Amino acid sequence: MFKFNFPSENQDETDTISDDLNSSGKTSLQEIDGQEIEISNDHFQKIKKYRESCSSTSLVRGFHLVDLKYVEELVTSQKSGEFESLKTAIKMNSDVISGVYEGGLKIWECTLDLLDYLNKESVQFDGLDVLDLGCGAGLLGMHALRKGAHSVHFQDYNTEVLSLCTIPNVILNNNPDVKSKTNFFAGDWGSLHHKLKSYDIILTSETIYNPENYRKLIQIFEEMVKKNGVIYVAAKHFYFGVGGNVYEFEKLLRQNERWNTSICFCSTEGVKREILKIVQSADQNHQRAKYDLSASQFSPDGRVFQVEYAQKAVENSGTAVALRGKDGVVFAVEKLVTSKLYETGANRRIFNIDTHIGMVKS
Template sequence: MFKFNFQSENQDETDTISDDLKSSGKTSLQEIDGQEIEISNDHFQNLKQYRESGSSTNLVRGFHLVDLKHVEELATSQKSGEYESLKTAIEMNSDVISGVYEGGLKIWECTLDLLDYLNKESVQFEGLDVLDLGCGAGLLGMHALRKGAQSVHFQDYNAEVLSLCTIPNVILNNSPDVKSKTKFFAGDWGSLHDKLKSYDIILTSETIYNPENYGKLIKIFEDTVKKNGVIYVAAKHFYFGVGGNVYGFENLLRQNERWNTSICFCSTEGVKREILKIVQSADQNH
């Protein structure tokens, strides 16, 4: 069975990122050109039909998410040349195929960690500009919208994920005027620098599993975080078989005196998971 499933809220997930990357024989991301995916009337119409058909939604941490069986059916029913990355993932029964499909339709456990942390610590979003980087289903960005963010930009490697999953989820959980507060960008991080703006808060989860992509990720941070901005990176402590790990990523950041880092959360059960909080040093803000 294809693994486009939602993680149950009390279930430990195995390290499928590592397993799938090893089986695919690829690690680094291919640089897909960046593009903006706009919310269209088709998105609203398709979602209206989805509701009228009686199709169920999945409730995750208070957010209604489109059923991924429906997403799979949409992807596989399209003519040749459309949604090819998702079709390939379905055929290979894989959560991640590096350079093809980056796992955007799965709710990863670290995303729930970060969502819970933001709630528990009452992190403020009112009037702020937020980037949900590697957004997948869009839970983190939708949380920011719910808490009063001025604008939220969602980024995912795959345009299909944004069109079939993220945008419908955002529409489901917000009023129609959400279009004026949101933008959606697809593509490799290296191709997005001229499209993204400056953000008060950057939220990202399960994006440091591959050390080969650290440079691109840090460049996004350098180019887009505001002087007094905050970055939250949720990740497993170590990704076996791939090499990514929180300690290595944090050490790379600390080589540049621009950044101050701290671990603000560490899991106590199951696979060790952490949240890294990143701010700019006081010297950079003068």
């Protein structure tokens, strides 16, 4: 029997998102028009029933969550035409059916990774505007509310997830005035730009499994994050089957040179999972600053930027960037960025191979 699952201590950490494509064989999300789902009086009237539906198995990281057995029973008992996306997921015994149901009723491991990270690092939310993107049960947004966020917007692909799970969870864990601090949006990312606002922090988990949707996600970042805002993306390092992975997503982010990225968490056991921290480049015109070669240590012959000299230059200034010249690959250094050449993941910061050929002298 299909179940919308909470994580457990014995959960197999090898979930993959692989074969559940739509009937056309395409993996990108269908363009479902964005819409706002309001907290209704009916939600508040049912709060007693929501509380009764909770059990010890639905207490996750200190949050009371609606018992998903109750959600499943409610879905399957409804007449034809209601909750069809969730009924399809139940019928197919699937956590994700791309373009139909995007896994919002499962608590994924990466969500807990990000929740734990936010707690451990005491990330501040007081007075800030926050977006929980691909929210599912809403754990990340509820954490922001608990930490004093000024407002939290919750977005999920499926209307049913928001109505049956997210909104009840938010009510269960907050004061009655929560309605004035929250908004809920359903639909495809590409249809939500005119409904969402600007945010100080964007939190998202398990949303980069499908490379077909990367540009839509990045467009949300570009249009919705405030000038000094921060984005946290929690994800598995690689998604078998559909091929999404942190490296390719980070690579695409860097193409327009607007973003600085860093890996702020990496799992040490089980399936490799990471948290990507994204901020806007200090150059608000989105143009990479010229390299200050006076800060660089060239090799003795003045021609080739050897690795050992690149390392010294990085220690003195910034990021090593690979350049291709007629004598082979050389290096330049950008003073404005402070990552180190041999840090974990620093190989990802060797980019723009052909962009700055004019800087190479030989």
